[in-house]
Amino acid sequence: MKRKNLITGAGFLLCAVGLAVYAGNRGGEIASAERNRMRVVVPHENADRGRGEGLRGRGAEENSYILKAPMEAGEIAVSVLNFDAFNSGFDDQAVVFRVAGESGLSMAFFAFDEAASVHRRVWNLPVSATVPATVSVSSLDLIGDRSVCVVVTGMNDMDEQTMTVFRRNPLGPRYRPFDVIADIAVDGSVEVVRSPRAQSYNQGAARGQPFPIVASGRDPLSDNILDRIEFTYSFSEADGAYRRGGPVSVPGARIEQNRVRGILSGAPGVFEEFVCDLWYHVTAEGTVERDQFIFFDRAGREIVFFAEDSNQIFVWQGSTITRQGIMISAYNRPVNALRRRVNVELESLDGIRVTVEDESRSRISIQPPWSGSYRRAGAIATGARIQAMEPYRDAVFDSPIGRFRFMPNGEYEILGNGPDLGGRYVFFGSGGRDLLELRPDSGGGEFPGTRVSAGGGSGERQVFLVSGVNRNSRGQPYENQPRIVLSRVRLGASGVHDLNETQIALTLAE
Numbered sequence: 027m028k029r030k031n032l033i034t035g036a037g038f039l040l041c042a043v044g045l046a047v048y049a050g051n052r053g054g055e056i057a058s059a060e061r062n063r064m065r066v067v068v069p070h071e072n073a074d075r076g077r078g079e080g081l082r083g084r085g086a087e088e089n090s091y092i093l094k095a096p097m098e099a100g101e102i103a104v105s106v107l108n109f110d111a112f113n114s115g116f117d118d119q120a121v122v123f124r125v126a127g128e129s130g131l132s133m134a135f136f137a138f139d140e141a142a143s144v145h146r147r148v149w150n151l152p153v154s155a156t157v158p159a160t161v162s163v164s165s166l167d168l169i170g171d172r173s174v175c176v177v178v179t180g181m182n183d184m185d186e187q188t189m190t191v192f193r194r195n196p197l198g199p200r201y202r203p204f205d206v207i208a209d210i211a212v213d214g215s216v217e218v219v220r221s222p223r224a225q226s227y228n229q230g231a232a233r234g235q236p237f238p239i240v241a242s243g244r245d246p247l248s249d250n251i252l253d254r255i256e257f258t259y260s261f262s263e264a265d266g267a268y269r270r271g272g273p274v275s276v277p278g279a280r281i282e283q284n285r286v287r288g289i290l291s292g293a294p295g296v297f298e299e300f301v302c303d304l305w306y307h308v309t310a311e312g313t314v315e316r317d318q319f320i321f322f323d324r325a326g327r328e329i330v331f332f333a334e335d336s337n338q339i340f341v342w343q344g345s346t347i348t349r350q351g352i353m354i355s356a357y358n359r360p361v362n363a364l365r366r367r368v369n370v371e372l373e374s375l376d377g378i379r380v381t382v383e384d385e386s387r388s389r390i391s392i393q394p395p396w397s398g399s400y401r402r403a404g405a406i407a408t409g410a411r412i413q414a415m416e417p418y419r420d421a422v423f424d425s426p427i428g429r430f431r432f433m434p435n436g437e438y439e440i441l442g443n444g445p446d447l448g449g450r451y452v453f454f455g456s457g458g459r460d461l462l463e464l465r466p467d468s469g470g471g472e473f474p475g476t477r478v479s480a481g482g483g484s485g486e487r488q489v490f491l492v493s494g495v496n497r498n499s500r501g502q503p504y505e506n507q508p509r510i511v512l513s514r515v516r517l518g519a520s521g522v523h524d525l526n527e528t529q530i531a532l533t534l535a536e
Contacts (some may be wrong), residue, residue: 045187055527094117094119103123104131106121106122111137113502119136129183147536151192159216161180164177168237169518186211190210191206192205192268207261214244216241239259240256241256241257290456295434301378304403306319308377320400322342323342329356337370342354343355354368355367367381375397376401377400380396382397418432428441432451436452459491460493462490463490491513491524494507509534514527
């Protein structure tokens with residue numbers, strides 16, 4: 027019996043060894059085959075650069091891209107674009123990549139070979155962007171002649187915004203089907219200015235007008251750091267490329283220089299905190315569109331794009347500091363394939379310039395266009411007959427929950443009846459109504475009379491409707507109100523919503 031058991035055990039051992047050898051050989055065959063087929067790559071930033079948060083974290087797996095052909099040894103894909111370059115009915119592929127150990131980025135083009143039913147690498151050329159976490163690739167008919175252009179945007183090592191444009195040349199050789207027609211780097215922002223084309227273009231009967239490219243940056247000859255110089259690049263048929271026009275001075279708003287420098291200091295989280303608010307779109311004529319806004323929610327890591335017929339929520343995935351603001355990576359919460367780069371720049375203490383680049387890998391419409399100027403909701407003049415209260419004041423009020431002290435520098439404090447509270451405040455108008463916003467400092471306790479924290483965990487802003495305001499014959503509020511009543515409300519797309527909480531009466535102190 028013992029001999030039989032030994033023989034049986036030896037048989038199992040030989041079978042296990044055989045299976046291991048077969049699995050190893052088979053695994054090698056599979057690995058070899060996989061190298062010759064396609065693989066899944068997750069683009070991510072150059073770890074040793076320490077620039078931005080890239081595509082790490084939630085959503086990275088959903089935004090993986092499938093390469094249609096293998097990269098060379100040491101090449102790491104950063105961003106991938108599938109598009110039909112030759113109107114053949116088959117997708118070709120553009121891949122922005124970096125080489126391990128090198129700082130520059132390049133774009134490779136993989137064309138579909140119909141005869142062999144495989145994708146072949148045709149060429150690769152360098153691009154101006156060098157920071158992987160900021161790269162975005164898109165395709166569009168930039169010239170209006172229905173030729174495909176590939177647009178690569180991003181930032182370089184000098185913190186400049188860059189744009190490299192490749193245009194398909196129908197007369198060019200097969201081994202180099204694209205030419206570089208624009209290569210722009212600016213200490214500011216650069217974007218393609220799209221405008222509706224004629225119906226004849228949409229029907230395929232005529233060409234469309236080329237889209238201009240506008241680059242703007244700080245005016246080095248001005249003492250105001252918000253004064254800018256703008257260059258417009260127009261397509262030249264004779265040169266087959268974009269040519270830069272003369273500079274146009276764009277005066278910046280006259281604001282407090284020290285505060286602007288603080289906002290643009292580059293310190294982590296400073297600009298994020300500044301931009302987190304509700305911002306209404308401003309038209310080219312300077313009017314405010316209340317039916318289109320962007321809401322930046324830093325605590326919830328969300329960006330809400332709202333228009334009359336569109337309400338989109340994007341996950342705030344990561345942000346990179348720029349000289350004029352931040353660039354945010356975001357993806358759509360319900361449809362992870364919809365991704366955006368949101369470049370936010372400071373225009374004034376109450377205004378920002380937003381450039382939104384859609385990185386969709388599908389044909390899902392994500393209109394309306396979101397790029398443009400925006401005004402902070404609390405700073406918008408309502409245009410109503412009754413004028414809003416001054417934003418800051420120097421006054422002390424008594425109330426059931428303690429003594430309110432409003433200081434002219436925009437700070438407030440509440441003394442007595444518990445731990446002292448404080449933070450920032452502003453009186454403003456919305457829809458002809460007077461409102462008060464309190465932004466408590468961190469570390470406070472529960473705000474008396476409300477169900478939200480005044481500091482500590484959230485530091486969440488709170489908005490109150492101000493009633494009982496006395497006004498003169500011109501509709502202006504008195505400088506010192508003898509008594510006002512605060513009711514906590516919520517600001518939404520449809521206006522002011524009362525939360526039906528206990529009102530707080532403030533009486534001017536003697």
